[in-house]
Amino acid sequence: MKKLKKSFLFFLLGIVVLPSFSQNNIDSLSYYSELAQKYVNESDLNKSYLFFDKYLKLAIEKEEKDKIAYCLSRKASIELNLGFYDDSEINAIEALKVINEQEKSNYLDKIKISLFNHLGILYKKQENLDKAFNLYKEAFRYAKTQSDSIILFNNISNVYKEKKEFNKALPLLKKTYEKAIKVNDSLILAMVVDNLGVVKSKINKKDGLHEMLQALEIRKKKEDPKLYTSYSHLSAYYKENGEQLKAKVYALKSLELAKELNNSSYLQNSLGLLVELGSDTYSKEYKKITDSINSVTQNNTNKFALLKYDKIEEEKRARESELKARESELKAREKELEAESKSKKLLSYQFLVVFVASSSLVGYFFYREKNKKKVVENVIQTEGRISKTVHDVIANDIYQIMVKLQGQKSSTTEILDDLDMIYHKARDISRNNYVIDDTIDFAEILQDLVSSYQNKNLTVITNHIHTINWQSVNIHKKNMVYRALKELMTNMNKYSRASLVTIAFEEKGNKVSIIYKDNGVGCTIVKRNGLVNAENRIKSVGGHIIFESAPNKGFKCKITI
Structure with missing residues (x-):
């Protein structure tokens, strides 16, 4: 961890x-x-x-x-x-x-x-x-202080980098560099110099290498774990400049350091770099570490949620204990008053206690019944909608199977095939009618879609899906991208016999590119229902789509929106 x-x-x-x-x-x-x-x-x-x-x-x-x-x-x-x-x-x-x-x-x-x-x-x-x-x-x-300013300047420049506004990040980082050289902290200087080199390389691909190498040397001398960041940035730099061999060398160095640090996040990023550089031998390892990170994250989330739940329950028990103590004190006080005097004051006090308790009880039951009624109404409405959909799409098919069973007109295999068809219809009711909205993380929706096709014979890998600024993509484009990818994955599942699918996401300016590849049997491109549907959807939102394939050469598609 x-x-x-x-x-x-x-x-x-x-x-x-x-x-x-x-x-x-x-x-x-x-x-x-x-x-x-x-x-x-x-x-x-x-x-x-x-x-x-x-x-x-x-x-x-x-x-x-x-x-x-x-x-x-x-x-x-x-x-x-x-x-x-x-x-x-x-x-x-x-x-x-x-x-x-x-x-x-x-x-x-x-x-x-x-x-x-x-x-x-x-x-x-x-x-x-x-x-x-x-x-x-x-x-x-x-x-x-200078240190406060350096950290904040650096964080703001990172925001500009995320927004691809490199021309705004550059002057800010130059100013930060001037401050950093005045502070006696070489690691802070290395952080600023490295970021300066990255931004320079984004504006002019040939610039920035000197600064990134300078930061690398500082971090080596200090044995700084952030040495991993330098290796990662240099690998990306050489990849963008077409020097694949150097890019792979630094990617392998980053992988070695990630293993030494036992850092799962670093391992995932390094393996992703190697897969992007065409090292298919790392695909299974990349998938394994990705699955492991997801499992650990979910486990940790559950543990912390349980911790908070236990804390709430403990506080609840403490309140109940305190309430019981107060009730005991009240009873003792009542006995003391009864022993001292059986006056009207005592009777009035007892009446008040009964009245308050009764009112609270009546109020509690009224509130509970009101909430019960509301819940029941919501359940009835929801069940009604689900019932109609299931009846129209699923129930009729199930009835046909019942008829077959009664008449013994079909074999067990046929019955199982019919049941499998009904299952897929039920699943498609959800996926085919799914409508994207801006309240849900679109990257997670796409990840869930493509991962659903994965099985023991097929590995699906996505790269940089979470680095895209999906909030800047309008809702219509998101819906069309979702359906186009579903068409591609469905066609692959039906015809390609692929064992590996990679889907890479890239953002340049205000354009998003999605590059789909599989190692299936390939084909001669003939646009039919699935490909035509995908093409029409992308064109309908002003994008374009390109298909590439040949027999035994796999299938490739590039979508730009």
């Missing part, structure tokens, strides 16, 4: 806030902060999360706002690393609200820088680049 690199800004956050805690607590806070920053596995993050959650409750009870802000920021950082982006955003914003309620000071400005930077990273991970850009700029309002 990848170890979290210590964030400079969050490190400053720890320094400025820790002094406000009592000396007895500093050791624990330092330990769990360090544990969360240099975690070996998700168990370390879970332990840290529980510690800061407990401390947050104590800080809230004592109304110690500096402690509240610190604990919220640590929880937000842990949630970001575990992929719980919504929870991380909520805690970071809540920390900012707490800080804004206090008087201004230098240490609060430091906390604000780190939180705005944190939110910028969070939105960048979610490909909300404009919002990330604005948050990095907001952090500049509180930056007072």
Whole structure:
């Protein structure tokens, strides 16, 4: 599992806030902060999360706002690393609200820088680049040191790189470089120089090599794990300049370092580079590591979700215990009053208790019945829609099979074939009528589509599907791309007898290219139903599609929208 690199800004956050805690607590806070920053596995993050959650409750009870802000920021950082982006955003914003309620000071400005930077990273991970850009700029309002400025300048330049606005990134990185050479930190300098070289190479392919090699040498001397980034950037540079041999050399170096670091994410990226460079021998290894990462990610997500569930249940039990204690106290008080006096005051008090309890019970049952009715109505409506679709498409076919069984007119094999046909119809009801909308991650939709065709005889590999800025592609184009890829995968499944399919995604300017390849039997291109449908869909949104194939040469298709 990848170890979290210590964030400079969050490190400053720890320094400025820790002094406000009592000396007895500093050791624990330092330990769990360090544990969360240099975690070996998700168990370390879970332990840290529980510690800061407990401390947050104590800080809230004592109304110690500096402690509240610190604990919220640590929880937000842990949630970001575990992929719980919504929870991380909520805690970071809540920390900012707490800080804004206090008087201004230098240490609060430091906390604000780190939180705005944190939110910028969070939105960048979610490909909300404009919002990330604005948050990095907001952090500049509180930056007072060269180190703060360098990190924020570098993060903003990364946003420009993601948006392919290299001409805007270049002057910013040059300014950042001027600041970095004044700071006595060679690793920060290497980071800036490497990014400068990458941006230069994107503007003019022959430029930037000198800077990337300079960063490589610095990182070698310092034995910096970010040496992997230099290898990866150099491999991509040589690939773009048509020097395949050099590109492969650096890709292999990146793979060797990824294995040495035992970093699954680095391994996946390096194997992806080698597959792009035509090294088919790495395809199975690439698929294996990709499946492993997906499995580990899901497992970690489930563990953290279970941890939060257990915490909620524990709080629920604590509230129930407290309620029972209060009930016991109330009963004791009632007995004491009864022993002292059987006056009207006691009777009134008892009547009030009964009235409140009865009202609460009546209110509870009324609310529950109201909700039950609403749920039932929703279920009835949903079942009605599903029932109509299933009846129109599936039920008639099932009835025919029943008739065959009663009359014993068909063999078991025929019956099984009929059932298989019904299964595929049911699945196609979902896939054929699926409509894309902007609320769902389009990259995940495409990944799910193509992965559904994968089996023990067929490997499907996608490259750079998550690097495309799909938010800039309108919904009509997304729907047509989805259906065109479905046509291609269906035709491949029916006719090609392929064992390997690769689908590469590339973005240039405002155009997105999708390159489909398989190693099937190939064919002489004759546009019939499937290919014609795919071509018409792409043309309908102003794109174009090119087919290439020959007998025993596989099949290739390039879609541009």
